[in-house]
Amino acid sequence: MKINHVHLIYFSPTGTTRKVIDAIAAGMAAEKISRYDLTLSQTPQEQFLSEGIAVIGIPVYAGRVPVGCLDRLANFSANQIPTILVALYGNREFEDALVELQDITSEKGFNVVAAGAFIGEHSYATSSHPVAVGRPDANDLSLAESFGQQIVDKIERDCFDTPVIDGNHPYRDRVAFGGIAPETDAEKCTLCGTCAEVCPVGIVTVADSVTTQAEPCIMCCACVKACKMGARSLNHPMIEGIREFLMKNCSTPKKPQIYL
Numbered sequence: 001m002k003i004n005h006v007h008l009i010y011f012s013p014t015g016t017t018r019k020v021i022d023a024i025a026a027g028m029a030a031e032k033i034s035r036y037d038l039t040l041s042q043t044p045q046e047q048f049l050s051e052g053i054a055v056i057g058i059p060v061y062a063g064r065v066p067v068g069c070l071d072r073l074a075n076f077s078a079n080q081i082p083t084i085l086v087a088l089y090g091n092r093e094f095e096d097a098l099v100e101l102q103d104i105t106s107e108k109g110f111n112v113v114a115a116g117a118f119i120g121e122h123s124y125a126t127s128s129h130p131v132a133v134g135r136p137d138a139n140d141l142s143l144a145e146s147f148g149q150q151i152v153d154k155i156e157r158d159c160f161d162t163p164v165i166d167g168n169h170p171y172r173d174r175v176a177f178g179g180i181a182p183e184t185d186a187e188k189c190t191l192c193g194t195c196a197e198v199c200p201v202g203i204v205t206v207a208d209s210v211t212t213q214a215e216p217c218i219m220c221c222a223c224v225k226a227c228k229m230g231a232r233s234l235n236h237p238m239i240e241g242i243r244e245f246l247m248k249n250c251s252t253p254k255k256p257q258i259y260l
């Protein structure tokens with residue numbers, strides 16, 4: 001089978017998943033690319049993919065697929081097209097995220113032929129707690145690109161078997177989020193509205209000041225990373241505790257894991 005058309009489907013609040021997906025796509029050198037960025041759209045239209053191959057990517061949240069993108073992914077189904085799964089994690093662990101993504105997508109008619117767990121700057125990284133800052137780096141991206149080439153080789157050999165992917169059933173319990181959200185430093189804020197534009201769940205409003213509804217916040221930190229003035233920050237004691245844990249236990253750079 002020749003690869004002419006690649007569908008890129010991803011949820012990527014801080015952009016690291018997108019970077020890796022793009023590098024894999026570059027390695028595939030397909031003639032046509034269709035892009036479905038699920039990060040902002042609340043309800044993408046139903047899509048049935050009947051030809052080409054799909055690359056589906058998500059960040060890892062507490063060892064699982066983020067709840068915030070489940071509805072968006074559920075709108076996609078396929079006719080057993082070859083599919084590559086990608087999980088981006090912040091140098092702690094990816095745990096059950098890839099097997100969960102495999103279950104979700106297989107049920108919808110995607111035939112998983114390859115998967116990869118890559119490392120991206122942790123959403124909670126700060127200058128004082130630089131967890132996986134700079135990842136995916138040049139090495140990660142070159143590995144992602146060659147992964148793309150290897151996938152092409154596999155599919156062109158008409159080999160469509162599903163590799164064994166690390167992860168457990170039942171999945172680890174979900175961690176309940178809610179009630180914690182980034183704050184705005186009014187002294188630094190210029191009310192430019194970027195935080196509202198990049199929020200995947202649309203909970204930031206900018207008028208005379210910035211308001212954030214804390215309850216539906218998914219703590220993705222898209223607004224924190226996008227704010228050029230450094231006015232947004234997530235400083236809740238629980239998050240500070242996670243930063244300390246990550247610095248102490250997850251500072252040694254991990255390597256991407258490929259399943260082919």
Ligand SMILES: Cc1cc2nc3c(=O)[nH]c(=O)nc-3n(C[C@H](O)[C@H](O)[C@H](O)COP(=O)(O)O)c2cc1C
Pocket residue numbers: 011012013014015016017018058059060061062063064088089090091092093094119120121122123124218219220221
């Ligand atoms: C709520 C939340 C939970 C996270 N849980 C994990 C985790 O379990 N393991 C890990 O290594 N990184 C974890 N991370 C970090 C993200 O997986 C990582 O920063 C990823 O690169 C973000 O992808 P994106 O840039 O596409 O948004 C978490 C981030 C958030 C916001």
